[in-house]
Amino acid sequence: MKYRINDDFALSRPPEGPVASYIVSFAEWLVGQGYGLVSTRNQVVMAAGFSGWLRQNKIDLGGISGEHPRRYLQGRGQACRPQRGDNAALRHLLDFLRSVGAIPEDVEEYQPSPVEIHLQAYESYLRDARALDRQTIVNYRPVIRDFLHFRFSDGAVSLAELRAVDVTNFVQKRTSRLNIRRAKIMTTALRSFLSFARYHGDITSDLAAAVPIVANWNLSSIPRAISRDDVTRLLASIDRRTPIGCRDYAMILMLARLGLRSSEVSTLELDDIDWVAGQIRVRGNSGQRNELPLPADVGEAIADYLRKGRPRNACRRVFLRDKAPIRGFDGASGLACVIRRCLERAGIDAPTKGAHQFRHGLATE
Template sequence: MIPVEKTATRRVPPAEICAQAYAEYLRDAKALATTTVINYVPFIRDFLHHCFGDGRVNLSRLRAVDVVSFVQFRAPSLHLKRAKLMTTALRSFLRYARYRGDVTLDLAAAVPVVANWSMPSIPRAISAEQTRQLLASIDRRTSVGRRDYAILLLLARLGLRAGEVAFLELDDINWGAGQVSVRGKGGQRSELPLPAAVGEAIAAYLRHGRPHSASRRVFLRAKAPITGFRGQSGVGSLVRNSLQRAGIDAPTMGAHQFRHGLATQMLSRGASLSEIGEVLGHHHPQTTKIYTSVNIKALRTLALPWPGGVR
């Protein structure tokens, strides 16, 4: 006798449908990491709205001027790294559109290049003393403390990226061999040795801190819903909150400073750039060369004597 309630069906904008199709292509055809898809798709959604609004998306109508005008409109409001990420995502999408046959022109070549200078600044690395102070401040008597301690050790001792820690799964740890399998950028897998202290911290969390869950992620949220972190931002928030509670004036509030700190310590102990690059999972030697600018002690040996001598 009760009439069926009519619910208004929300119309999905054509731009959103196109952006989601591109996201599926990145996941299924290109097998890109989830974080990469999350980073790329919002830029493409903005680009489609900029060009077509809420109307029908006709990619064949796109011209080079549309691409350039969008970059000129968005780039000034973005940080340099975000602007570079935007242009990378845009080139990827335009190659995808050409692959589908929606675009016949090579519009990816029309995407402007964001100015970028090689090694413009010294990496901001957390010091070894600050790392020890931070780890000592974690209350490992609680479940959350055991989780946070294990995560911070992975960042500090293995130099993992925040996303690599967030998406680490139980099957990635080989306890018998003492190794951890890490999925880095581009879906590349690398096997890293699992230091005893790091393994003990993870085991303590799994035994006495990790909530009961069907999730295969190693680290879970402490509050409902009890699932793994959605992305690297969850690990970044954990680092920021831990630094603030400990009252540590670190170079930054992000997780990447531990990666820089590990590289700096390895360099000071005599490790080669190739060894550092292998640990950090760098694919290009140029990426590792930035750490040569932080070894001030070694650089002093290259300094020429001051004319006239020292008085």
């Protein structure tokens, strides 16, 4: 049931929490302050989400502090892409609540720490200049926060003071407790941030070159490409008479025939398929869309899933989860679970349990 804010827009459901009764008044206040429709709607949605978070954490109006917006935004950033106006929206909400006497005047406004200020600038760069997807930003964020705290603690952050020894010390101390995959994510994120700092003019030397390379000798002799025979066995083992089987077969066939990354399969949308031209558009790591030919067998598998297996849902993703909430896969881990389950059911001892082995297999052929 929709909750109407004014004649121009409504929320998808009634707001909950201690701020709920002030949401309509907040919208009117924003309009009176001169904000346009889009900005007002975005700020109202943010206020409703913050109110729900307060309710979940059992915080009433009298208990709101300047720390709560920061904690809410940190948690929210794990689920959806941060926007440039998020901080301002919550600051405006607190200003409004003070103006109507809902919270005390002495509630301290949230002031981002020096680390958070640099982190927000870096995230904006990844999102706007590099067009990286949300999951990549989510993976990089904690690494850079940890690095800045490691070097500057909670004091002022002066990137110009960074030296190569700061970078190597951080990597040496952190990699000892990480597995190979997490260590590589850490070093990749660190190189990305240091390149950004140089691009932004905060540092002049190429500190990204000082980030050590994480060795992976323990896997160097193991072939990582799944064989053609194993791919054939795997696809034949999937029961295509079930909705889940139709979906799993189509996804794995796309990996095997087109050499796509797991993210390119899981984020494929209905509008990305051009059935007339026999093409699909996939989103690469940089956010760019590339057009690829759609082989007949892959197209038939996708069409079979759309006709027989895909739940009725407003989500535009082609492949949907089979468990509630019904929506697209959250990331590469969802598709990896599907592959692992199918490999185990088929009794195939594959080089790895993830999606990249299909890409290696196609390249090997």
